[in-house]
Amino acid sequence: MIGSLAVVLFDGFAFGMLLFVLSVGLSVTLGLMNFTNLAHCAFGMLGGYAVVVAMRSFGLPFLLTLPLAFIVAALVSVAFERTIFRRLYGAGELNQVLLTIGLVFVAAASTAYFFGTGQQPIVLPHYLQGYVEWGGLRFGSYRIFLVVMALVIAGLLVLGLEHTRFGARVRASVDNQRVAQGLGLDVDSIFAITFALGSGLAGLGGALAIEIVGLDPSFGFHYLVYVLIVVAVGGLGSIGGSFLAAALLGIFDVAGKYFVPDMGAFLIYLFMVVLLFVRPVGLFGKR
Amino acid sequence: MSGTAILRTEGVTKKFGSLEVARNISLSLPVGARHALIGPNGAGKTTLINLITGRLKPDAGRITLDGEDITTVAAAERVRRGLTRTFQINTLFPGLTPIESVLLAVCERKNEAGQFWRRLTGHAEAVDEAFAILKQLRLDDAATRETRHLAYGQQRLLEIALALATRPKVLLLDEPAAGVPKDESAALFSVIAALPADMAVLFIEHDMNLVFKFASRITVLVAGAVLVEADPEIIRADPRVREVYLGQAHHG
Amino acid sequence: MRVETTASGPTQTWLRRRSRITAVEIAFWLATLLPFVLFPSYLSLASQIAIGALFALSVDLVLGYAGIITLGHAMFFGIGAYAAAILAKHGWGEPLTGLLVAALVAGAVGFVTSFIIVRVQHLALIMITLGLGLLTYELANSFSSVTGGTDGLGVEIWPVLGAFDFDLWGYTAYGYALAALFIGVLLARRLVNSSFGLALTGIRENSARMPAIGSTYRVHLQKIYVISACMAGVAGALLTETTGTVSLDTLSFQRSADVVVMLILGGSGRLYGGIIGAIIFLIARDRLSDMNPQYWYFWIGLLLMAVVLVMPGGILGGLSRLVRREAR
Numbered sequence: 001m002i003g004s005l006a007v008v009l010f011d012g013f014a015f016g017m018l019l020f021v022l023s024v025g026l027s028v029t030l031g032l033m034n035f036t037n038l039a040h041c042a043f044g045m046l047g048g049y050a051v052v053v054a055m056r057s058f059g060l061p062f063l064l065t066l067p068l069a070f071i072v073a074a075l076v077s078v079a080f081e082r083t084i085f086r087r088l089y090g091a092g093e094l095n096q097v098l099l100t101i102g103l104v105f106v107a108a109a110s111t112a113y114f115f116g117t118g119q120q121p122i123v124l125p126h127y128l129q130g131y132v133e134w135g136g137l138r139f140g141s142y143r144i145f146l147v148v149m150a151l152v153i154a155g156l157l158v159l160g161l162e163h164t165r166f167g168a169r170v171r172a173s174v175d176n177q178r179v180a181q182g183l184g185l186d187v188d189s190i191f192a193i194t195f196a197l198g199s200g201l202a203g204l205g206g207a208l209a210i211e212i213v214g215l216d217p218s219f220g221f222h223y224l225v226y227v228l229i230v231v232a233v234g235g236l237g238s239i240g241g242s243f244l245a246a247a248l249l250g251i252f253d254v255a256g257k258y259f260v261p262d263m264g265a266f267l268i269y270l271f272m273v274v275l276l277f278v279r280p281v282g283l284f285g286k287r
Numbered sequence: 288m289s290g291t292a293i294l295r296t297e298g299v300t301k302k303f304g305s306l307e308v309a310r311n312i313s314l315s316l317p318v319g320a321r322h323a324l325i326g327p328n329g330a331g332k333t334t335l336i337n338l339i340t341g342r343l344k345p346d347a348g349r350i351t352l353d354g355e356d357i358t359t360v361a362a363a364e365r366v367r368r369g370l371t372r373t374f375q376i377n378t379l380f381p382g383l384t385p386i387e388s389v390l391l392a393v394c395e396r397k398n399e400a401g402q403f404w405r406r407l408t409g410h411a412e413a414v415d416e417a418f419a420i421l422k423q424l425r426l427d428d429a430a431t432r433e434t435r436h437l438a439y440g441q442q443r444l445l446e447i448a449l450a451l452a453t454r455p456k457v458l459l460l461d462e463p464a465a466g467v468p469k470d471e472s473a474a475l476f477s478v479i480a481a482l483p484a485d486m487a488v489l490f491i492e493h494d495m496n497l498v499f500k501f502a503s504r505i506t507v508l509v510a511g512a513v514l515v516e517a518d519p520e521i522i523r524a525d526p527r528v529r530e531v532y533l534g535q536a537h538h539g
Numbered sequence: 540m541r542v543e544t545t546a547s548g549p550t551q552t553w554l555r556r557r558s559r560i561t562a563v564e565i566a567f568w569l570a571t572l573l574p575f576v577l578f579p580s581y582l583s584l585a586s587q588i589a590i591g592a593l594f595a596l597s598v599d600l601v602l603g604y605a606g607i608i609t610l611g612h613a614m615f616f617g618i619g620a621y622a623a624a625i626l627a628k629h630g631w632g633e634p635l636t637g638l639l640v641a642a643l644v645a646g647a648v649g650f651v652t653s654f655i656i657v658r659v660q661h662l663a664l665i666m667i668t669l670g671l672g673l674l675t676y677e678l679a680n681s682f683s684s685v686t687g688g689t690d691g692l693g694v695e696i697w698p699v700l701g702a703f704d705f706d707l708w709g710y711t712a713y714g715y716a717l718a719a720l721f722i723g724v725l726l727a728r729r730l731v732n733s734s735f736g737l738a739l740t741g742i743r744e745n746s747a748r749m750p751a752i753g754s755t756y757r758v759h760l761q762k763i764y765v766i767s768a769c770m771a772g773v774a775g776a777l778l779t780e781t782t783g784t785v786s787l788d789t790l791s792f793q794r795s796a797d798v799v800v801m802l803i804l805g806g807s808g809r810l811y812g813g814i815i816g817a818i819i820f821l822i823a824r825d826r827l828s829d830m831n832p833q834y835w836y837f838w839i840g841l842l843l844m845a846v847v848l849v850m851p852g853g854i855l856g857g858l859s860r861l862v863r864r865e866a867r
Contacts, residue, residue, distance in 0.1 A: 036662065087848065093661060094608050098803055099847040101796070105840025109833040117833075225673070232666040262681050269674035273667050277655050280663035340751075366753035378751070380744040383737075386550055391741050392752040394734040401759060403735035403766070408554050410734055418550055431553040453753050 003137050008258050009251060014143035016250020017150035018212055022205030022223060023230040024157065024242045025198025031237020031285075032174045033191050035085060036093050038100040040202050041227055042107040042220035047073040047203025048210050049111065052120045062125050066207055073203020074196040081195045104220045111217040120215045128211075142211050149208065153201070157239050170194055174237050226253075229272050235285025244283060292351075293318045293487045294370070294457045299338055299348030301511075308334045309345070310512040316457060320487040323502035327531060331511040332491045333375060336459050340372050341365050353456060367396070369456035373446040375465055375491070381435040385426050385445050388434065389417040392452035417452065424448050424478055440471025447478060458482070460490035464497055476500070499523070507531070558732035567811070571717055575710070582709030583781075588821045589716035590777045593723050595801045595813025597770035600727060602799070603807030604736065605763045606743035607656065608665050610795050611672025612771055615645040617790030619772025621679065621686055624785040627694035634699050634715070634780045638773050645772025646765050653761040669792070676790040691786030694779065705781065712781035719777055723770055724810070730766070731810055739763055743808075800839065803846055806853025815854055 026040040047069035054065040080103070088096050128145055131138040161167035173180045173190050181187050209215065209223070230249055234241030249268065256264025276282070294316040301309040308331045316322055324332050337343040339350055341362035350358045352370050360368070380388050393413045394400040408414065421427045424444045429437055434445065443463060450458055463479065464472055479501055482488055492498050498505065499519055506516040509531050515522065522528055574585040594616055601607045619641035626632075626640050652671060659667055679686045686692065698704045703711040730736055742749055742756050749756040779785045788794065797820070798813075805816025827835050850857045 030662070036665075084844075084848065091851075093665065094602070094803075095847050095851060097608070097610075097665070098799070099844055102840040102843030102847065105836045105843065107840075109835075109837030109840065112833045113837075225669070228666060228669070232662050236662070263677075266674050266677035266681065269670045269677065273655070273670040273674070276659065276663045276667050276670075280659045282663075361750075363750040363753050363755050366751065371753075372751065374751070378745060378748045380741050380748065382744050383740060384553075386554065387737055388741075391734070391737045395738070395752050395754045400734045400738040400754065401762060403730040403733045403762070405733050406558065406729070407732055407734055407737060408551075408558075413734075414551070414554065418547065427547060427550070430547070430550045449748070449752055 007137055007139065008255055010139055011143060012251035012254035013247055014140070014146050014250070015212065015254050016247040017147050018205060018209055019223075019226055019230055019250055020150050020243055020246035021153055021208060022202055023227045023234075023246055024153075024239060025201040026227055027231045027234060027236055027238065027242045028170075029195050029198040030231060032170060032194055033089065035089060036096040036100065037085065038097055038224060038228075039080070039103040039107070039220070040100075040199065041206075041224045042104045043073045043077045043199040044202040044206030044209070044223070045107065045111065045215070045217070045219040046076060046206065047200075048206035048215040048219065049115065049120070050203070051207040051210065052115075052122060052215065055122055062122070062128070066204060069203045069207035070200040071203075073206070074200030077199030077202075078192055078196040081192060085195075086191075104224070108217045108220055115217070117217055120210065122210050124211060146208060146212070153204075154239060154243055161239070166190075166193070229268070231282075233272055233275055233282050235282030237286070238282070238284035241282055241284030291318070291354075292316055293320075293353050294339070294489070295349075295351040296335075296339060297349045297351070299335070299345045299350065301334065301338055301343060301345050308511050309338060310510075312348070312508075312511075312513055314489075314506060314513075314516075316487045316489055318456075318487055319484050320489065321501050321503045322487075322489045323498045323505045324489060324491045324508060325493070325498060325505060326508035326514070329510075330508040332508050333461055334511070335508065336372055336461055336489075336491065339459065340370065366453050366455075369454070370459070371450045371453045371455035371457070372459035373450045373461055373463060375461040377439075377442050377446060379434045379442060379445055379449070382433060384431050384433055385421055385437070385448065386414075386417055386430040388445065389420050389448050389452050390414060392449050393417050393420075396453050420448050420451050423451075423481070425474055438471065440467045440474065443467050443475060444478060455486065457487045457489070460488065460492075462491050462493065464492065464494045558728070564811075568721065574713060579708065579710075582713045584821070584825055586709055586712040586716040586781050587778075588818055589713065589720045590774050590781070591798070591801065591817040591821050592814040593716075593720045593777070594771055594774040595798050595805070595817045596720075596723055596727055596810075597767045597774065598798050599802055599807055599810070599813040600730070600763055600767045600770070602802060603809070603812065604731065604739045604743065605760055606746075607760065607764065609668040610665055610792070610799065611668040611670070611675075612767075612798060613790055613792070613794035614672045614675045615649060615768040615771035616775035616778075616794060617675065617679065617787075618648055619645045619775030620779045620785045620789040621692075621775075622772065623776035623779045624692045624694050625685065627696055627779075628692060632695050632697040634696050637696070637780060638719070638776050641772040641776030642769040645775070646769040649765045649768025650761070653764040656764055657757045657760040669795075672790070672792060672795050676787065676792070679787055679790055686787070687785075689787060691784055693784050696780045696783060705783070709781075716777050716781055719773060720814075723773070724814075727770075727810060735759065735762070800843060802853075803843070804853055806855030806857075809853075809855045809859075812853055812855045819854070 022041065022044055026037060029035065029037060050069045050072040051065040054060040054068055055062065088099055124142060128142045131140050132144060161171060169185050169190055172185060173187050177187055206219065226249065230242055230245045234245030252268055253264065256267060292315040296312055296314045299309055299312045312335060324335070326332055334343065338345050341360065345358065349356060352365065352368055357365055357368065390413055391400065393416050394410060397413060399410055399413060418427065418430065421430050424447060426441060426444055426448060429441055434442065437445065447463065464475055467475055476497065502519055504516070505519055505522045507514040507522065507528050514527060514531065515525060574582055578585070598609065598612050601609060622641040622644040623637040626637055655667060656664065680688060696705055699711060699715050705711050738754065738756070738759050742759060746756060775789055778789065801816035801820045802813045803816070804819060805814065806812035824835065846853060852860070
C-alpha cells in the first residue's frame with residue numbers, strides 16, 4: 001500500500017510540475033503588469049498544437065519541438081499584447097477577464113474548426129516511454145522527465161531573476177513601476193519581453209501536457225481553473241509560491257482522485273477559498 | 288490658551304521598517320483652533336493626518352478626541368465621532384454630481400444610507416442640508432454637473448463640502464489649496480475663513496499666505512518630528528525654520 | 540453663518556428626474572406582453588428569457604452597482620432551484636411559497652458567504668467567488684441522494700394561485716416568470732434610486748472615500764450581496780417551477796459565465812442592461828442552437844472582445860452615448 005501511495009504522490013508531484021510550468025508565466029506577468037490574462041492557457045494550447053503539427057507534418061523529433069512550442073506561443077502572445085491587451089492596462093479586472101475569456105472562446109472554436117474536437121495523440125521517443133524501476137516501484141519515465149524539466153526551468157527562472165540585469169529590471173518594475181520608469185527603465189519593453197517569456201512557458205507547458213493529460217480544443221478552459229488556483233494560492237509574482245502551490249495542487253488532485261474521488265475537487269476548492277480568505281495575497285504574495 | 292483640548296496626540300510614533308515617519312509627536316488642539324502644520328516635503332505631515340484619522344496604526348502613542356481615547360477606534364467611527372479630514376489629492380466620486388456626493392455624506396451621517404426602500408427625494412431634510420452646504424461653498428450652480436467635469440478649484444471645494452457634511456468637531460485639511468490656480472483660490476480662502484468658530488481646524492499647507500492669514504498656532508514638522516510649535520510671529524522669526532525651508536546650504 | 544434654504548429649483552427637478560419613469564420603459568413592458576399574442580409558440584423560450592433576465596438583474600446589483608466581480612453567482616441560482624425542487628419533492632408544490640423558501644435559503648447562504656466576500660478584492664475575490672461556485676456544484680454532485688446528482692430531479696408543481704396550471708403551451712409559465720421579473724425590476728429600481736443605491740455607487744466610484752465620510756461600507760456590500768442572492772435564488776426556483784425539473788447545470792460555471800456575458804453585452808450598472816443582454820444572448824443562442832456549437836463560441840468570443848474594446852458600456856452604454864451626442 002505504501003508503494004502505491006509513493007507512486008500516487010510521485011504522479012501527483014509530476015502533475016504539479018506540469019502545472020508549475022503552465023502557471024509560473026501567468027504569476028509573473030500578473031504580478032508585473034497587473035493584467036489578468038485568462039488566455040494564458042490558450043497560449044499553452046497553441047504550444048501543444050504547434051508540437052502536434054511539427055511532429056506529424058514535419059516529422060520533427062519531440063525534444064526539438066519543445067523550444068518551437070515556446071517560441072510560437074511567445075511570438076503569438078506578444079503580438080496580441082502589443083495590439084490588443086495593452087489597451088486594457090488599468091481598465092479594471094472585469095474588462096481584462098472578459099476580453100481574454102473572449103479570446104479563449106475564439107481560440108477554442110478556431111482550433112476545433114481546424115483540428116476537430118478529438119484528442120491529439122503523439123508518439124514519444126522511446127527513451128521517454130515506459131518506466132523506471134526503483135525500490136520495487138515503477139515510476140513513469142515521462143513523468144521523471146517532466147519533473148526534471150520543471151526543476152531546471154524553476155532554477156533558470158530564479159537565476160534569471162536574481163542574477164541577471166534583466167531580472168533586476170523586472171523585479172524593479174514589479175516593485176514600483178513608476179519609480180522604475182523614473183529611473184529610465186523601459187518598462188514597456190520589459191512588459192513585452194516578460195509577457196513573451198511567460199506565455200512561451202505556457203506554450204511549453206501545453207506541449208509537455210499532451211502526454212499527461214491530453215490535448216483538445218477545450219484545453220484553454222479546462223486547465224485555466226488549475227492555473228488560476230496555482231497563481232492565486234502561490235502569490236502573484238512569486239516563483240517559489242507557484243512551485244509550492246502547483247506541487248500541492250498536483251498532489252492533492254491526483255491523490256484526491258485516487259483516494260477520495262467523490263470529495264477530492266470539493267476539498268481543493270474549499271482549501272483555496274479558506275486560504276485566500278485568511279491570506280488574500282496567497283502564500284508568498286506581497287502587499 | 289483657550290479651553291480644554293478637543294484633539295490631542297501624545298507621543299505618536301510610526302515606523303516603516305527602519306524608516307521613522309513619525310517620531311514622538313505630541314499635539315494639542317483646543318476648541319475653535321486654527322492650527323497650521325508646516326514643514327518640507329516628506330516631513331510626515333500627511334502621515335500624521337493618516338495616523339490621527341486611523342488610516343495608519345501608530346506603533347506607540349495615544350490619540351484623544353473630546354476626552355475619549357480613539358487610538359484603536361476604526362476610521363469610519365472616528366468620522367462619526369466628529370473627526371474628519373480632506374485629502375491632498377482629490378478623493379471624490381467622479382461619476383456622481385456634487386449634490387449626490389454631499390447628499391450621500393449627509394445620509395451616512397444620519398444613518399439613512401442603508402434605507403433601500405426609500406426614494407432618494409424622500410430624504411427631504413438631507414437634500415436641504417446638502418444643498419445648503421453646496422450653497423455655502425458656492426457650488427450650488429454646479430450642483431448637478433458630474434464631478435469629473437468640474438473645474439479643479441471647484442473639486443477642491445467639493446472635498447471640503449464632503450467633510451463639512453459630516454458635521455465635524457475637528458477638521459483636518461490636507462493642503463486645501465494644493466494646485467488651485469490663483470484666480471480660484473479666493474473662493475477657497477473665503478470658505479476657510481467662514482468655517483464655524485467652534486470647529487477646530489488643523490491644516491497642512493505650503494502656501495505661506497494662507498498659513499499666516501489663518502493660523503493662530505503653527506507646528507513645524509521635520510523628518511517626522513516636531514521641530515517647534517509656537518505662535519505665528521515666533522515661527523516667522525525662528526532661524527531654524529528658515530533653515531529647514533531654505534535648504535541644506537550652509538552659509539556659516 | 541448657517542444659511543437655511545431649500546434646494547434650488549433646478550437641483551430638485553434634477554433629483555426627481557433621476558428616477559422618473561420614461562416612455563421607453565413603459566413601451567418595453569408593454570412589448571413584453573407581445574409574445575402572448577404574436578409568438579405563442581415561443582412562450583417557453585420567453586419564460587426562459589424572463590428568468591435569465593431576473594438572474595442577470597441580480598448579478599447587476601452586485602457587479603454593476605456595487606462593483607463586486609463574481610464568477611460564481613450561479614451558486615445562488617442553483618441553490619434556489621434545488622430548494623424549490625426539494626420542497627416540491629417532499630410534497631409541497633405550491634409555487635409562491637416555493638419562491639419564498641428559495642429566496643430565504645439562497646439569502647441565508649449569501650449572508651454567510653458575504654462575510655468572506657466583502658473582505659477580499661481583485662484576484663482573491665474573483666477566485667473565491669469562482670471557488671465557492673465550483674464547490675457548491677461538487678457538493679450537489681456528491682449528495683446525489685438529495686439532489687438527484689447528474690440525473691437531476693423531476694417535480695410536480697401546483698397551479699399558481701390555485702388557478703393557473705402550468706400548461707404545455709407555456710402561458711402560465713411566461714406570465715408567472717414575467718410577473719416575477721416585473722416585481723424584481725420594481726424592487727431593483729427603488730433600491731437603485733434610494734440613498735442605498737447612492738451609497739453603492741459611491742463604493743464603486745471611490746471606496747477609499749467611504750470611510751472618510753463615516754460609512755461602514757462593508758455592511759452596505761453585505762446587504763446588497765444578500766439581496767442579490769435572494770433574487771438569484773428566486774430566478775432559480777422559477778426555472779424549477781416552470782420546467783418541472785432541476786439539474787446540476789443550474790449550478791454550473793457555464794451559467795455563471797453566461798450571465799456575466801449577458802450583463803456586459805447589455806451594459807452593467809444600468810438596471811435594464813442585464814435584461815437587454817439576456818434577451819439578445821438567449822434569442823441568439825436559440826436561433827443558433829442547431830448550428831455547430833463551435834460557431835456559437837467563436838462569435839460570442841468575438842462579440843465579447845469587441846464589446847470590451849469598443850463599447851465597454853454595452854449596448855445601453857452605447858445607446859446613451861448616442862443619445863447624449865444627439866442632445867448636444
